[in-house]
Amino acid sequence: MANDAAQSDDVIVVDHVSKSFTLHHNRVSSLKGRFIGLFKQRWRQHVEHFHALTDVSLRVRRGEALALMGANGSGKSTLLQIVAGILRPTSGRLWTQGRIAPLIELGVGFNPELTGEENIYLNGSLYGYRNAEIRRLVAAIVEFSELGHFIDTPVKNYSSGMYMRLGFSVAVHLNPEVLLADEILAVGDVAFQQKCHDKIAELQRNGMTLLFVSHSMDTVKRFCHRYVRLDHGKIVESGVFERDQQADQIDGSVSSSTQQNANAAASSDRPGNAVT
Amino acid sequence: MPTAWCADCFNLCVDELGLLIKMAYITNTAGAFGRLWRYRDLVRNLVLKDIKVRYMGAALGFAWSLANPIVITFMYLMIFTYIFPSTQPHFPLFLVTGIVHWTLFSQVIGQSCEVLVANSGLIKKIYFPRLLIPVASVLVNLVLWLAALGVYLVFYPLLGGKFSLVLFVYPLYLLLFVAFIWGLTLILSTLYVEFRDLKHLIEVALQVLFWATPIIYEVGRVPRHIQEVMILSPLAEFTIIFQQIFYANKLPSLNITMAFFAWTVVVVGLGLWLFNRRVPESVERL
């Protein structure tokens, strides 16, 4: 159904998607427990269905950037996981196109015992790349991450900042057609954050589609054309950012008026930049 | 009430059957295989990672995979030389043949439960064909085990084994054996997400299975009526097959081959079905 409805320039179509998690109170995760539960009420698990997403529909066109906003626990990460194919919707349909790079977390699959370079290969292959393709990108990834000769040492010796830098560098250098970014840009020092922002802007100019979760209205406005606000798993608000701000921001020149705007918006959104 | 329950069961069965057919269809299509094939470097990287991290490099990994069969063989050789002297000709060859193959089985199955849970960090954060995780896990053990097999083949003539043409069928049976083990890994790793005490059950089961399989004794020593039951066990069938190839230098009989082939098909089919059906929902419980 979603398939037919999708237009050729749609990259993500979320069609009436709901997701409920089964919460097991008094969870029994053993054969023994299940067996006793047949006879004793006290051992039985009580199951509750928790609706993390309710009837969410949205579509994102190629090259577009959509921001997902909302308080903690409103279902943003769940939605990203569904779009990434990690979770299955309980009902509704999902349709995507192109190579999706989920950045649900930086440095997914990094093994602390492996060196930075070995982890680049492992991480790249998790995204479906061949080792030969990754080999051509290694130099650029290492340079961007500013890890220098640390790249040959085990990742367990990295500081958390270095870890994040490497994770981010791998993901953005794999030329994803769709980037799903979940509150990942609030890491690293200011200089590196700026570099990350520039890199994302560059990828966007090259046509990358972005689905972006952030609490910072400032950052969101910089990259995104549109936003959707979730509350308790429902879309409660959606809107479009004004075009001129968008252009300003992408150039990297932050005019003071937009800055103020953004701050005002951010503070009306929620106090402080809470991180999930 | 019971009729409603029966109807439910029946509907469930019909549903499952439909799914099973669909699944078989999907797994058979070139598309699904192509998708997995595209990720072949992931399997390679996962295997290399495991060998490096778990065994601190290939050399040590090989050494450890040798230690287990050597120690077991040595112990039983002691017992059957000094305490219960065996009258069987070339008994060490018989013993080693069974133990080498048992080692592969017990090592993979012993770790099989944790395959998904240990990789939950990956599974919850990124999408890739989940089937490749058990593939990589079996391959890691297989690669290390091949060293043990190599050593076995070097000692094979010394223990009185004859290199005959029969050995040429061995790779086929080994392939079936590995497929069987992989299917079992799919089943156990999926169930473990729900039943976290499965691991203890498997430890016990492996102990029982070792003795219930004609590894350190000939199947002919067992009373006839027990033998008939014993031979139903896929592991007994496999052990007998390998003993026929290496020890008796005979082609495995058609009956036992068919029986084992059937076991492998059933276990792999069940494993794929269970895995594909349960794992997408299991992700949120990892």
Ligand SMILES: Nc1ncnc2c1ncn2[C@@H]1O[C@H](COP(=O)(O)OP(=O)(O)O)[C@@H](O)[C@H]1O
């Ligand atoms: N695997 C899970 N099992 C049960 N509940 C979950 C699971 N994942 C998320 N939830 C619940 O779903 C809700 C939405 O979570 P999430 O999508 O992470 O919110 P956000 O990213 O917007 O902060 C939360 O209340 C969370 O507790």
Ligand SMILES: [Mg+2]
């Ligand atoms: Mg979140």
